Amino acid sequence: MTDFQNGWLYEAGIGENRALRVADGELVAVRVERGRTGATLASIVDAQFTEQWVAGRSGIVTLASGEQGLLQPLPKGLTEGASVRVEIVREALDEKGGQSKRAKARPAAEGSALTMGPSLLDIIEAGGEPVRTIQAHEPDRLSAFGWNEAMEQAETGRIDFDGGSLLVSLTPAMTVIDVDGPLAPYELAKRAAKAVALALTRFDIGGSIGVDFPTLEAKAERTEVSTIFDQHMAGKCERTAINGFGLMQVVARKTGPSVLEVMQADKVLSATLALLRQAERTQGTGALQLDVHPAVAAKLNHPQAWLDALSKRTGRDVSVEAKGDIPIAGGQIS
Structure with missing residues (x-):
């Protein structure tokens, strides 16, 4: 992969678009895009004001798709049942267990035209870095740069580093990161900060x-760990100092689900889309048979368009057989 050292690799997959950013030949970011609806970030859409939330301050709006959003602030004089044009400022967040947080919206500027927010490809192209689109018949550049390992980290929340590991837990209120490892607390905390x-x-x-570092009694050590975090934190954020119990809180702008939230919200869906990617890259001729867990079979058959797309892209007939003894993430292709 020496021919691509900096920029984005982009793959338009079946049911899922993927992007991987490389800097100096190393993976530094992954992004996943699934199913764009009217409530994508920066979309301007018409909605119906459904009900008050906090009187005079916020309320619930319903989009044409049926999706609901939280509108704040409320335009003066807006009454329930009225139409209102809004801008999406944060996408909906799907959580494990079927829970979901509504998208957030604000009143659109006067005269704003209806528009769909930028796609993943639009966003990475707007960043000014090189973007290379890869196809299924080409070498699997995403995997070569560590895509599969990154997806495993996103699905499990476990991120190993030299001397320890991070366990990232998603909660409705915040993301919690626990630091663990056999090293002495100060050394472990320094490595974990990066x-x-x-x-x-x-x-x-x-x-x-919230980041739970090992307890460090010396203030100078806590300051050094914070400095290491700052040196490697590429995005804009605010943070607290690390307190005597090892806790540091970080606050960063959130406009949609993280890759972890995407991958963990529906693990059957994640396994299904990963299998489709693998099947699309399977070499050979003749019919493709996918032996899968029954839950994955249900996903594959609804929508049928995914199997139709796989057949069209590979030029092969595709069949699916549900087998109860196959794990959800253990689909087989023959």
């Missing part, structure tokens, strides 16, 4: 983030 900063950028983790 790993935390890199992980926040790699997986687009924003919002409120």
